[in-house]
Amino acid sequence: MDLLEYQGKQLFRSHGVPTPDGRPAQTTEEAVEAGEELGYPVVVKAQVLIGGRGKAGGIKVANDREEAREHADAILGMDIRGFAVHELYIEKASQIAEEYYAAILLDRGAKQPMAMLSRMGGMDVEEIAERDPKAIARVHIDPLVGFQDFHGRRLAFEAGIAADVIRPVGAMLARLYDAFVGEDAMLVEVNPLLVTEAREVVALDAKVTVDANALYKHPETAQMRNSGGEDEQEQMAREHGLTYVKLDGNVGILGNGAGLVMSTLDVVAQAGGRPANFLDAGGGSRAEAIVDAVEVILSDPKVDAVLFNIFGGITRCDEVARGLVTAFGQIDVTVPFVVRLDGTNDQEGRQILADANLDGVHVEKTMLGAAARVVELAGDGETPSVTETGEHPAPVGAGTADTGAASQADVSGTDAAGAEAAGGGATPPEPTR
Amino acid sequence: MSVLVGADTKLVISGLTGREGTFHGMNNRRYGTDLVAGVTPGKGGQDVEGVPIFDTVHDAVAETGANTSMVFVPPRFAADSILEAADAGIELVVCITEGIPAHDMLRVYTHLRRGQTKLIGPNCPGVLSPGKANVGIIPAHFFSQGGVGLVSRSGTLTYQIGNELAGRGFGNSTIVGIGGDPIVGSSFIDVIAQFEDDPETELIVMCGEIGGDEEERTADYIAEHVSKPVVAYIAGFTAPPGKTMGHAGAIVSGSSGTAQAKAEALEAQGVRVGRTPTEVAEVAAELSGAAA
Structure with a gap:
């Protein structure tokens, strides 16, 4: 789960990481009030879960009350790469002497935390890595030993930061590691890590991704959940406890188990179709979950046909069939369904569907047969964006612009650790900001 | 032969007394897996369909010679159960539990790599050696x-x-x-x-x-x-x-x-x-x- 800048800074402060003074604001009035309290100049910052805020005009300096009002007005409601700005953070402006970059993340390849430091902060980390891969110093931390002073010294000397701030930057990294562990974070990133003219070290930005599985340990963080960037179906699915990801095609897809659902998307794409979504109804899916899932899939108006691909292990096919029958009783279904049931109680499931004789429900025996059928029923729609498995479009950097950072940093990195971190474990699961 | 589980497997299940634990544990036993014990703190001395329950994995190992553990407890207790099994000298732990915090697993992984205990999972369906033993939730009849x-x-x-x-x-x-x-x-x-x-x-x-x-x-x-x-x-x-x-x-x-x-x-x-x-x-x- 990604946090907004001001939420991340709240966690930072609780672990002793220094940040400039600031106040969140949801209205222009609140923004002006915050400016008055803090004293000008202040920086008015859009709070969105995506990068490129500065370039999009979402970060502005205000020297007085009028400018604060003007900027707050302009930024609130702004659309930054598809994310509407609902909140601002008003922060005391800092006198910048140096801008560094620091991050702690989970390196999935090495199965260890990794800390990174660069003296070339303030810009895209991708860009730093491109200009000078050696400019990003990296160390792995043994999770049973924790961050030691020597880790900080190694990073500082290797990154070549100013000699007079080696100690305070090391101390900052140690506190960031405390935050990383203490908050069960997957990523803690500071860009820029600022050295002020008074030679103080402060975190000017905060990108924090926390582990959703650990939220039970952090009830206050759990309250911070931001629905920004989540569309209607995704929100609905989350409320029903389903794993749903919206895609841009017209074939609705439901399966049980993430791997099988991913494989189903691939097979549909190979058959020339375009998946409208990923929906994992989970292991042991019961009839009610199936009803909810049908509702979520059909609430996307682009869906022209739906494929159910179930291989029952814990999940019982008769439960899935019963759920589908119930859904058809409750929801006005106008698109065709293709259903493939295999595994536990598959015969019972198929019998239930045969007895119910639902309009527009086609039962197929194999996964490939079902994929071909649903693509045929869905029709062409538009030009396929993905036609063959081999023709997957080049991935668009999830974190172009001032973000995504830690993960992107290593793409062009030269050492093995970097390449591993780039692999994805280090990557925030949502588009970062 | 086969790998990880087989005819020599003597299984202890952490969480056998829970609904899912009982269901899948008994499935595994019906398949022919030698299910020797269950562990639920505070329920030592009871049994689940004849399988003795112990308060600790250490007791279960001492009494039954269990060499393989399956962890079927909720995510917030799972890391502890894996570490307990390793501490009790279990050779292989199969953890089915989904949703264990990543930092918990970092510590568990690092600790286990320094010892002799192997871990499969977490968030996995388990291990099946057809005709010999099934430890987990894989539907064996396929x-x-x-x-x-x-x-x-x-x-x-x-x-x-x-x-x-x-x-x-x-x-x-x-x-x-x-x-x-x-x-x-x-x-x-x-x-x-x-x-x-x-x-x-x-x-x-x-x-x-x-x-x-x-x-x-x-x-x-x-x-x-x-x-x-x-x-x-x-x-x-x-x-x-x-x-x-x-x-x-x-x-x-x-x-x-x-x-x-x-x-x-x-x-x-x-x-x-x-x-x-x-x-x-x-x-x-x-x-x-x-x-x-």
């Missing part, structure tokens, strides 16, 4: 004894591929679900190394998915250390970058970790990659025909 070693990050996709293989007459030495979390106890490489040494395994099928670089590293390992034929499948070609597809592990972002990159890395090392589960079985048939 699988028969044979020469294919199957290792996968996913559950239901494993059943799909296993079923396609069965349709072509293949049985399995062992089926191992290593789990879909960012930190799992055993990697593809760990399991494939065991298949390479297992006389019953003639062909290896690995089933990966987007995210991380496990598959790429496994490709290099296979090229250097594996003499048996390997067929691979990768799920997630159509996954958009930057989105999580259910498994915490299945994340794509940037240019690495994509299904395409993984398939290419495997093929570059001579591993055949099936583009659909059906094609995996076709390639396996072709390779075993060639080997015979």
